[in-house]
Amino acid sequence: MILKIDFEEKYNREESENKWKEYWKKQKIFEFSLDSAKPLFVVDTPPPYVSADHLHIGHIMSYSQAEFIVRYKRMKGFNVFYPMGFDDNGLPTERFVEKKYKINKSKITKPEFIKICLKETEQGIKTYKKLWNDFGISVDWSKTYSTINSLPVKIAQWSFIDLYKKGKIYRAKKPISWCVSCQTALSQADIEDEEKETDFVYIKIQTKDKEKLVFATTRPELLPSCVGISVHPDDERYKKFIHKIVVMPITGAEIEITADKMVAPDFGSGVVYFCSSGDKQFLEWENNHKIKNKIYLLDTNGRMNAKAGIYQGLTIKQTRKKIIEDLEEINAIEKIEKIVHSVGVHERCGTDIEYVDSVQWFVDILSAKQDLLKQADKINWRPDSMKQKYIDWVKALKWDWCISRQRYYGVSFPVWYCKKCGEVILPNIEDLPVDTALSKPKIKQCPKCESSEFVAEKDVMDTWMTSSCSPIIVSKLVKDEEIQKKLYPCDLRPQAFEIIRTWLFYTIVKSFYHFNDIPFKNVMISGHGLDENGKKISKRLGNYIPANQLLKDYGADAIRYWATGATLGQNLRFNIQEVKKGKRTVVKLWNAGRFLAINLDEFDFDDEKKYKFEHSDIWIISELNKTIEKATKDFDNYFYAKVKEEIDNFFWSKFADYYVEFVKYRLAGDNKESKSAAQYTLIKVFLVVLKIYAPILPFITEELYQKMFKNIENEKSVHISKWPSKIKASVGDIDISDFNSAIKAIDEIRKYKSEQGISLGTEIESCPIKTKIDLDKYSDFIQKVCRVKTLKII
């Protein structure tokens, strides 16, 4: 085959990237094949929240890291199923909409609100899709889902009904963590700790017989719901108070002082007061002392109810201010200290968590703890250390999973209640998805009380109720039921570490309860993209670098090049130098390709022909074979950062800096046999270089592959071409065991020229070298490569 390749002088990055994006789409390069005999590789791609309006390099990083593996698997001969989902229901979208349109949820109707959410969702999906496309994320865009659409809703509702029937879901009234800002119940996973400075108020109280003591609290506003006061049983100061009755200021409530070993005598005044409302800690005190008459002050809208007496209608903040004033007025405040303590806050809005007694739906997870821990052993964790994070979380679980949210934009519960007796009425599975607010149950009468009036459940499901079904959802994105079975469990779950306790955990829960199986065989956990100073990237800190601008300045390949640098599970600082190096690598590849093209001279490529290889040819092929072996092993182990290092080292330091220099004299000379062996070697080696770079730098490698190798390999794209295996070259009697000595001699001559200020291209008469080399074997080669007329070993 005669090779003749035209090359422009400069690589037109933008034009090239656009061209191949179009091409891949048109040729359906990344689409899943329904009738392929290849082994499957199924990816449970993380569905991002589409409400993110400030996509930054961190997003790019985590998605491209999974992508390196996917692209590798595709070239390795797997029939890759790489769908894309969008998580658009739930609080993140609602909050985003509320903020953007300055909406007060209580002043807008549910349908109006949902309409705006849907509009923003659509916009968000577009933004994501464009960005992913721009960065060459090779998902199969014909296999997408949105969690608000029919299939995911159907599966989430089926999941609810299945778990309900299995007795794993129940409805109960109990104190539940509550966000007064979002006005909804939350689950344990929605809560984060945050260090906050607060007032530590020392309040003076008296027993009935006028003995004085002081307690300290960070929650004075909850005083009307005080249900107990405790001291340590061995605290000499307070022993005499045990079982005495305190008359509370303002409310006049009478509280018995009790003993509790949990009280820390050296904290505050050593006297604790606790309330029914408030935080988790109060709840524990309350449970310890088996308080029967609980007093809940907070309404679900975050305002005080009638039990707060004169404070009714005030918010928590207002009440606190007012109560402190009132206490001061009656001289009941000893002092107020500032302390920093960590409080549970809602992770989406930072509001302090309160506990409100209310009726919610729960998934029983506490009783399955041991089984859920066992599931972790059946999954291959990368890195292995992340398994511990899962184990720690499961062990630390204290609450069942609260799955109902008092919000608008989410998946409806497939539940009606009998208006008369409250019996739960479920739809039939085949009728899913249902919006119970817009439809009626098929049965005409309540099976229990024969009433015929039903009301729909108003709450919506926790967003994780849907996303925890993602492996099931993706398996249903194809119609063929036989194939569906093969798509579950997935092969790979890529995700970030901070959602181990949510997405990963809940997915395992679902899979265990539904199928007694694991949802995925391998999980790869990526770290975060940090800013250049190692700080988390956030809009609030103003340190995020918009992805679009970077793309414009450096190109997709260059940014992916940076992203490859992360070790799995570890954070990666943004490093503009690495991006620049990526850009240089792209240009270098282009120029190497151009060098080959210029020197082809209509070379007749024949893979069967026996070329007369020289030492340098065999050397570079053996170095290449080592690189192939290492890169393959490292990709198999998800060590993409190492692959980058290895191929970089080979391409820059072995191929470009040495081999290309080694063959220039042969390409320019008139020994045809020698020249064609060099040409053949260049082509074979460069093709492998492109293939190993392909998962990392998809655009430039495709450009060069199409230009140079399409006819040789006859593939539509480098990305579905075969992953390289070792090159076999007939070695004959060539022994390269001492080739390194020749390289060392060449280094010495380069150094000599550099020190003498002579350009490397200038021919010199002679050069002294120390390296012991076989002059018969290598002198001609070294002299021609280094342009030295004679060599002298000293």
Next chain:
RNA sequence: GGGCGCGUAGCUCAGUUGGUUAGAGUGUUUCGGUGACAUCGAAAAGGUCACAGGUUCGAGUCCUGUCGCGCCCACCA
């Protein structure tokens, strides 16, 4: 308080089961217009491997302790 991880060149990081003189990239300095590439090439300087003990013929690597940093969990009335 419990757990996980980290501390190696100015900066960002490699360093597999202990084994010559501790590496790379980047930055700095010097030189170079050479048959693809100046977005390039050649070369140089730069390290008490956080600290202190220990095991060993031999420790960046293993053990113990100390200090500093990050994250997760728990505690915080």
